[in-house]
Amino acid sequence: MRSIFPILSFLYATAFAVAEPVLSKPFLTPLNSTTGWIIGNGLWNITIGDVYGKKLFYGGRDLIGDAVGHYQGYDGENNFVWTSASIYKETPEYLDVVFSATEIDLHWIIYPDQAGAYQYVENKALPTLAVLRTLFRLDNTTFTHGRTNIKDDILPPFSDILASTKVQDETWQRADGTFITKYDFSDFIRNLDFHGVYGSEFGSWYIRPGRDYLNGNHLKQELTVHRESATGDAVELNVIHGSHFQVNSSATFPVGKIWGPWLWYLNSGSTDDAAERAAQEFASWPYSWLNDSDYQSRGSVSGRLVLSDGRPAANASVFLGDNNSNKSTLDQGEHYYYAATADSQGNFNISDVRTGTYGFYAWSDGGSIANVSTTFSRNDIAVQNGDETALGLLTWETQARKPIFQIGELDHKALGFRNGGLLYQHALVAQSPANLTYTIGQSNESDWYFGQSALGAWTVLFDLAAANVSSNGSAVLSLSLAGYSKGASLDVSINSNLLASLTSTTLPNDPSLYRSATIAGEWRYFEFDIGAGVLQAGTNSLVFEVTNTTLWRGFLWDSIILEWKE
Secondary structure, rough: OOHHHHHHHHHHHHHHHHHOOOOOOEEEEOOOOOOOOOOOOOOEEEEOOOOOOEEEEEEOOOOOOOOEEEEEEEOOEEOOOOOOEEEEOOOOOEEEEEEEOOOOEEEEEEEEOOOEEEEEEOOOOOOOOOEEEEEEEEEOOOOOOEEOOOEEOOOOOOHHHHHOOEEEEEEEEEEOOOOOEHHHHHHHHHHOEEEEEEEEOOOOEOOOOOOOOOOOOOOEOOOOOOOOOOOOOOEEEEEEEEEOOOOOOOEEEOOOOOEEEEEEEEOOOOHHHHHHHHHHHHHHOOOOOOOOOOHHHHEEEEEEEEEOOOOOOOEEEEEEEEEOOOOOOOOOOOOOOOOEOOOOEEEEEEEEEEEEEEEEEEEOOOHOOOOOOOOOOEEEEEOOOEEEEEEEEEEEOOOOOEEEEEEOOOOOOOOOOOOOOOOOOOHHHHHHHEEEEEEEEOOOOOOEOOEEEEEEEEEEEEOOHHHHHHHEEEEEEEEEEEEOOOOOOOEEEEEOOOEEEEOOOOOOOOOHHHHHHOOOOOOOEEEEEEEOOOOOEEEEEEEEEEEEOOOEEEEEHHHEEEEEEE
């Protein structure tokens, strides 16, 4: 009797072969009679008109349906109009298709076996702008969930938005008092591994390794995904230059600046699969396939930061940014940027830095240097291709003052305070009390709240010995704000002596508090001299009184430091 196993093996192999996707070369196909093109491969394809990409087919399904689709634009709805599409480069491995508008070129790098494509944008004639983005708006029934590295949840149902009351930009209040807002899916973009929208059968993801083309420092936050309020579309945002949580991001870019490349990736909706792919992409950056001499020309910067009192600048935030800039590191955005963290000994090494001349900046990220209110900067840091720029030992001058007390670590963040560091959520500052008393030596850091907004006074009580008052006399009060949202005023006084009034007329607005932030907006720092005779032996009071307020606006706290002036 002849064995049946070879027959079964043949049938199994045949069935397996049929189950494998049929791959085809990447393609660009112009449409007849109207402006438009189809691009893709054997796994997916999308039809792109003069502005919008529609009819995204993958896995036998149109993933856009009645949604708006794929498009690019700046500052609201200034969307790019494609005047041409052409094959920029074709290799045995991939096809590079470039879509051209007056302002930019958008490249799609399409491999035959890849569900999705790499993309990058090159500046041709962009105006000065604050927001630059690419995005997909996808079918609202297929894509039910959104995912970032800190939030993985259902997108608010469109029916909930329609049944709720709008209370501010893209924010609605339900009948039960809870809120719906697109800002609750925001994130610190330099921490993102991947983000996107997904459902039970499909997922669409942005994976952005490198990130040197993004504006801002470690605390740069942006929108990621949300439910579109007018149509219910599932929105997958790729904000590559943005301003939603900072004072200013208006920038004028050099011709030829490249944003990207990033990977737009399609799958079955598996977050595990997307995570695995993200790990591969991060390991592959900088991409060897991008044949651009400026992109490939890179070096590194290393050194060691030590404080002037001898302490290593342990875990300090370090940043390579604009040279000789008068902008905050959060607001810088015209060129390329590198955010890193020093080790426990103050050592840092920033690799794969594009060649050029940079400013180098450092500041406390808490921990053993949480009392350091000064920052470090050095300009004219030249990076050459293939070389290490060794800065050697860098001495960071501290404020060198004797402490009286400190509330909160100085790290530019509201962590450690009540509600500080919770997930993004609208109106959280409304839970902060109008009046509060904090007693040094008795109260805990968590007794102070992350944000102050309501009319009322927060009072800090502290005792001083007569010997300290007589020998020292004058002092310095340092206030570090993690953010400030315009519409509130704060009087700062000590023992009934007014030190300062912080108001909207002198403080520029960042939208952190009213856009769901619980950690940071844009950092501000103030020092106020306290003359001899103001502090007294026994109990003293430091008062922060909100004298004017607007709902959900106010002050996001970082640290309060009182020191003897020496």
